[in-house]
Amino acid sequence: MGRGGKAENGTRKLGVFSVEEVTSHNKVDDKWLIINGNIYDITTWAKKHPGGAKVISHYAGEDATDAWVAFHKDKESVEKYMKALQIGVVKEYKPSPVIKDFRELRKTVENSGWMKMNPVFFVCQFLSLVAMEVAAAATMYYYGTDWLPYMVAVLLYATCQAQAGWTQHDYGHLSVFSSSKLNHWAHHLVIGFIKGASSHWWNFRHNQHHCKPNTLKKDPDIEITYLFLLGDYLPVSWGKKKKGVMPYNFQHNYFFLLGPPLLLPIYFHVENFYFVFKRKDWWDLMWTTLFFTKLSLVYSPLLGHWGAFWFYMLVRVVESHWFVWVTQMSHIPNEVEHDKQLDWVNLQLATTSNAEPSTFNDWFTGHLNYQIEHHLFPTMPRHNYSKVMPLVKSLCKKHGITYKCKTLYRSFADIYSSLKRSGELWYDAYHG
Template sequence: MMGKGGEQGECEKAAAVYSWEEIQKHNLKTDKWLVIERKVYNISEWMRRHPGGSRVIGHYAGEDATDPFRAFHPDHQFVQKFLRPLLIGELAPGEPSQDRDKNAQQVEDFRALRKTAEDMGLFKADPVFFSLHLAHIILLELLAWFTLWCFGTGWIPTILTIFMLATSQTQAGWLQHDFGHLSVFKKSTWNHLAHKFVIGHMKGASANWWNHRHFQHHAKPNIFLKDPDVNMLHVFVLGDTQPVEYGKKKLKYLPYNHQHEYFFLIGPPLLIPIYFTIQIFKTMVDRRDWVDLIWCFSYYTRYFYTYIPFYGVLGSLVFLNIIRFIESHWFVWVTQMNHITMEIDKEKYRDWLSCQLAATCNIEQSFFNDWFSGHLNFQIEHHLFPTMPRHNYQKIAPLVRSLCSKYGVNYEEKPMLKAFRDIVTSLRKSGDLWLDAYLHK
C-alpha cells in the first residue's frame, strides 16, 4: 500500500511504504527522494543545506544511495541525526533493495568487501605518513627560497627554484586531496584546518570550491550533467555518444577532429593558470566565502613577500605563472589518465561498483608512480573507497580485483606512458566520431 505525504509524526512516517516506481518519480529539481538501507528520505529542502553541496546528494534522487552514503560519510552515527527528520517511510516489503534490476548479489558482495576493509583497519589514516608528506612539501618550499638567497637569480638557480616550487605545488595538490576526503587526525576540526592550510595557504585555492566540485565527480564519475570534470564548455567532445550528438546537430564550436592536437595548447597549459584561477575566485566571491578568501590571500601575501625582493612585482607574477604552467601540465596528465580514456556517457543507473569501474582505470604501481601521482594511480580503489587513506590502497587492491573477476567487471590497469598516450588516442577517436556524424547528410 502506498504511503501518503504530509505532516506526520516520525512513527507514522516510518510506517509509510513506497514502491520504486513512486520513488523514481521524485527526481525533479525541487522534489527529490532517495533510499538508504531501504529507508526513504525526502531531501528536497535539506539538500540546499547539505555540507557536501546540493548537487552531490541530489544526483542520487530516485535511487538507492546506500553505497555512496557509506562511501562519503565515515561517521554514520553522526550523520543519522540529520537523516531522522528527513525520513518519510521505507520500501514496501515486496520491493527489492536495489532499483532498476541491479545485481543484488554483486552489491551485497561489495558491501561485504567494504566490511572486510573496515575489519582490517584500512580506513584508519596514519598521521605520521601525512605529516611526513607535508614536511617534504614545506622542505621543497624552503629549499627553493634558500637556492635564490644563496646563489642569486641567475638562470640555473631560477630553473632549480621553479622546478622545486612546481613540485611542491603539485604534491600539495595531492595532499589537500587527501585532507578533503578523509579525517587524517582524530579530531575532524584539525583535519578541516589542515585542508584549509594546504589548499589555501600553500596553493592559493578554496577548500569549499574543491569539495563541492570534486565530490560530484566521485558521486557520478564521467556522467554528463553530473560530473563537472567532463563539462568541457564545448572545447572538447568526449566519449562515444557526445561527439555523434554534436555532429548530428552540426555543432562546431571548434574543429573537434583536431582536438587531440589542440589539447596540447588548451588543456595542460591553461587549466590551472587561467580556468581554475578564475573559477576559484569567482566562486568564493559569489558564495561570499570570506574564510577561504582570507586563506587564499595569505598564500599570495606570503608568495609576493618572499619573491618580490628577488624578481620585483612584474617578475614575480611571471615567475608564479611559470610555476602554475608546469604544475598544470603535471596535474592534467595525471588526472586525465584515469578517466578520459574510459566510458563517458549519460546516466545509466549502475550500482556503485559498476559505476566506478566503468569510469576509472588504474596505473601500474611503483614507488615513482605512487609519488608522481599522489597514489592516484590507484584510482579504482580510491573511487570505491574515497575515505580510505592512500597508503592502504595497495592492500585492498587484490580483493577488489578478485571481486571484479567474479562478476566480470572490467578492472583495467596499464603502464603510465600508455595511459598518457591513451589520452590523446581517446580524444582523436571522439573527434573522428564527431567528424563522421557532422559530414553525414
C-alpha cells in the first residue's frame, strides 16, 4: 500500500501497512519507524532530531516504541510535533508477550512514583562533590605539598571526579528534575564546570549506547577495534579476513596498560576537544574553559602551572581506572553482535549485567551495578533501581530470559576473561 495522501475533505489520509512493509524502510534515504502502532517517516526529519540523527536512525524499519518511551519525559509535547511525520498505522499491531508485560510493568513503575526523584538524595550527592573538591585543595594549602598530603589530595579529587561522573550521568539521562531544561543546565554545570567535559559530546555518544548497546556500527562504546576486539563474532570475522593491527591474543594483558590508565587522560580529552571544535560548540567550550581556569587558579599557586597540570593528569589516571572497570564490567563480557533487531527487553538483557547490590557497591558504582534496570528505565532516578529490581527479575523468569547478576569481583574478573576468550578466537581464526 502506498503512502498516505489527502482525503476529499482536506484532512490527511493515513495508510495501513504491515510490519514487514515497515521493515523494508531502513535505508539511508528511506527511514520509517513504528511508535505505539503509528508509522512515521523520519527520512528528512532525522537530521533535525534534538537527540541526534544517529540515535533515531538506529531504529529505522523497527518498532521504536519502548526506546521512545524510555528516552522521553515530555511525551505529550513531543507527540504534537510527531503528527506531521505520521504516514500510516500498522495493520493488526500486536506487541510480543514479553513487550506487552514490560509495558504493564512500566505502568506499575510510573503509578508507584518510582520515576520521581528524592531531592534529599541528589542535594546530598551534589554537596558531597563540592566538599571533596574543597577538601582536596585544602589538604595541600594546610599541610603543604609533600608527597603524603599531595597523594591524599589526588585521591580526594579523583574520588570527587569519579562521583561527579555518576552525578552528571543522572542529569544527562534527565532522571533528576521533571523539567528537561533544568536537567540540561545541571548537566552542563556538573560535566562542564566540575569535570571539564562537553555535555553535548556525552549525550551524542551515550544515547546511542543506550539505544543499541553492544551493537556493532551503532554503539560507539564498542568502536575500539584499533585496540581491542570484543565478543565472539567480531574476533572470528576479523581473524578469517586476516584483519587487525594488534596482537589481540594478548589483549587481556595489554588492557592493563592501554585501557584503564589512558582512557580518560588521553582518549577522552582528544575526543572531547575534537567534537567541540568540529561542531563549533562554543557553549560547551565555555564550560570546559571555566573548569580549567578554576583548576589553574586553585593549584597553580601551590604547584606552579606545570605542577598543576601533572597533578590534574594523575587525578585523571586514578579516576580512569575507577571509571573503566565500573562502566565496562556490565557490557564487555556480554553479547557483541550486529543488530539483530531484538525487542527492547531482550536487547537490554542480552547486552547488560548487574553486580550485586550493597551499600558500598551502590556508592562505588554510582548505582551502575543495577545496569539492567538502568537500561530498561534510563530516566529512572537511580535510588529507585532496587525497588523495580524484583519486578524485572519476575518478568525475566516468566519469559525465560536470563537475568545476569554477579559479585563485584566476578564482574571485574569477567572483563579480563572475556578479553582473553575474544583474543583466542581471533588468533585461532586468523591462523586457521
